[in-house]
Amino acid sequence: MASGVKKVVLAYSGGLDTSVILKWLEDTYGCEVVTFTADIGQGEELEPARTKAQAMGVKEIYIDDLREEFVRDFVFPMFRANTLYEGEYLLGTSIARPLIAKRLIEIANETGADAISHGATGKGNDQVRFELGAYALKPGVKVIAPWREWDLNSREKLLAYAEQHGIPVEMKRGKKSPYSMDANLLHISYEGGPLEDPWFEAEEDMWRWSVSPENAPDQPTYVEITYQNGDPVALDGKAMSPATLLAELNRIGGANGIGRLDLVENRYVGMKSRGCYETPGGTILLKAHRAIESLTLDREAAHLKDEMMPRYASLIYNGYWWSPERRMMQALIDASQAHVNGVVRLKLYKGNVIVAGRQSTTDSLFDASIATFEDDAGAYNQKDAEGFIKLNALRMRIAAQRGR
Template sequence: MMDIKKVVLAYSGGLDTSVIVKWLQDKYGCEVITYTADLGQNEDLEPIKEKALKVGATKAYIEDVREEFLKDYVMKAFKFGALYEGKYPLATALGRPLITKKMIEIAKKENADAIAHGSTGKGNDQVRFDVSAVALKPDIKVLAPVREWELKSRDEEIEYAKKHNIPVPVTKEKPYSIDRNIWGLSIEAGPLEDPFFEPPEDIYSLTVSPKEAPDEPEYITIDFEEGMPVAINSQRMGLVELVEKANEIAGRHGVGRIDMIENRLVGIKSREIYEAPAAVLLLEAKRSLDELILDRESLHLKDQLAQKYAELVYYGYWFSETREALDAFADVLNKRATGTVKVKLYKGTATAVARKSDYALYSKQLATYDPTDTFNHKYGEAFCYIWGLPLKVLGQIRK
């Protein structure tokens, strides 16, 4: 058995991490220090601190990192329009490297031997925590009790918690696993593990049912400066306030529900439900602006690299040079990403319907077919001849 005297645990106050505090103490006889990051869970974290101390932690750190999360993590992926498998805005995946970074800082400060997390052996988060930790501190030990303990199901964990008087916010009747931050919410487990099961309405908390959304559409404008959203309806605000506002507006129109069969990093498929009102709204607006200001080759290459960027985040490679290099690419393309996009919100959809920018590459004089057209149509014949020449030669050989 490893000689572990002090552990920093990523602590949410949920079922797994609540049980882990006691389990670590029993297995290693070690001191447990908890760390809880306020990523915009929209809950009072003081009771979580009290719970951590109550179940045996010697210290409980709580830190508001919403601004840092949005500015240094979310917005980097946002500039690419990165979506894993074309759907997932990476809310949870983007939060893990930041949490790990903070835990490593505390481990150094407290002279801890290890950090610990509550991820399972077939989940994605185990990789994100483990890989991020060793990237930042190669000699750190990383513990994941759920991968090795004797508790084989969530029901057994609940019984363990009851036996040791550990309060947990989950019941056998609603055994959903929920992770929330300001950029989105994920829901899994329980009956949702049946891919043919339609999610019940009561699992959603950030969005109203599209059926119950307003019968009239709402139009809002999003202002961008160098790829960053800075204002809603011409009202400038900080990132945290802006994303919270976007969540509220889009959520009341039922925008942001995602139901997908996702390919996990470990090679299995899982059914995931996400709510991400602000992400869906803002990404729709940003995509519309990019179409307006980027040339064809830049836009197409950005789309290709966005997929790679999303994979790097999803796979836990945030602290890689590849991700840093891609950030430099995105920064160049976003230098001119300044403008305004109007979005229509209606019954679960967010659709960009108008956009403008001083840096637009769109020219009405070139695009129009009315008398103001400045495009010389005679050049089209020569262009088609040169463009099709390789295929013409190939056709002759085939014939």
């Protein structure tokens, strides 16, 4: 039996893996286990996790509703940067992990635990995200990752261990999904099974949140999103909390076939992985935010943000949310949003998000009197462009004269 650990906080779902981990921690480390289950909008009933933990003798059980904090303090700050990883992925799984790590450490501090534990495997990104976050927030904490220690490396072995130790396991009736799925308020992901063949087209009955674009309504749906300091605060003129607004956009977007993605991505641990994602609300918000920024954000500020975004996205994907460099970048991004205020009108149609209009009565930098193709009454002297062009061409003219 390993020693040195008296109490550990386990990120616990109540499923087979974490139920086995709970008992394994008690047997292997001889420690008390505290369970923590996060509600981040995965759409599942979480009280059964409490019942299972109680049945296994757990005395301290945390089931926390983190939906508003998740969207307000993690999703929205990320969207202020118009974040996409490798040009496509809206980071639905990645952005949830720093919140879970934060709460694990908070509970460890509250309960006097000296370790935390998670059920992430040794092949994936989540182990990195959980543990980088934990060490950033509590440098001396011990992290126990059973998948890197035990030999229970198959479902059959896990089931055998559960039977041997009397661990209650819910055997769901009906056809078991072949996919590994992860859901929260921002997205649902699908990996494994037939998706491990990159040539395989995802089956229609895999998708949970959205209709296919072919089966979406033949008439478009219009929505208006109000922005304040870069964050959406109202939908169709109705003020909503962050979590409520995102959930409603998920519903509307899904009904219009929006937000599906099939991606082969580069994991931080070195391998390529194929996954499918549904992010209807996030897809809408990304389009809307860029639209309101196009009206209110200075050109060079906008371009600087675009240059920073891939690095910022990689930091989140790789687990560096709590790093000093991400915090520094966030401060710059947030400063850029002071005047990102207004309303964006979008047309949703068969998987497409189309900007139909944008306005800002207080912060628009668009001046029709200057941009017009008609007579601008002297607002812009077109002759000034000649010197501007010649000065910018000077270095190229010199190079051409030298035969370069």
